[in-house]
Amino acid sequence: MNTERATPEVIDALAGIEMQRQEREKESGVAVSCGWALGKLYELLPRKRKPSGTNAERAALRGNIEAATLAIGRLGRLARITGNGTTGDRPWHQQKSWRDAQKRASGNRHRKR
Numbered sequence: 001m002n003t004e005r006a007t008p009e010v011i012d013a014l015a016g017i018e019m020q021r022q023e024r025e026k027e028s029g030v031a032v033s034c035g036w037a038l039g040k041l042y043e044l045l046p047r048k049r050k051p052s053g054t055n056a057e058r059a060a061l062r063g064n065i066e067a068a069t070l071a072i073g074r075l076g077r078l079a080r081i082t083g084n085g086t087t088g089d090r091p092w093h094q095q096k097s098w099r100d101a102q103k104r105a106s107g108n109r110h111r112k113r
Helices: 008-028 030-044 055-081 098-107
Strands: none
Touching: 008 030, 008 055, 030 055
16 A cells, blocks of 8 residues: 555545535435446546656655555445446346447438438
């Protein structure tokens, strides 16, 4: 585990996301709340790969990335544990993959004459 710590801004953002996720869970369920929260957590991750700046800035960036990554992992486990990792009302073995949906959609296109 890294010794870098997340910045107070990221810690506050993580806490706020979790509080809002819990409220959404009460309204819409675990799957919806986890999906929403994952989107927000991914927004916390930096867009560019190479950290620049001073050593302290790079350490803070690594700490922020680690904190967001850990929160993403916890949400993934929560979704799997509660059994809401699948989408829709069908059991997992009856669900169609996105590739199947793409194949059907491309086969239904009409050619222009």
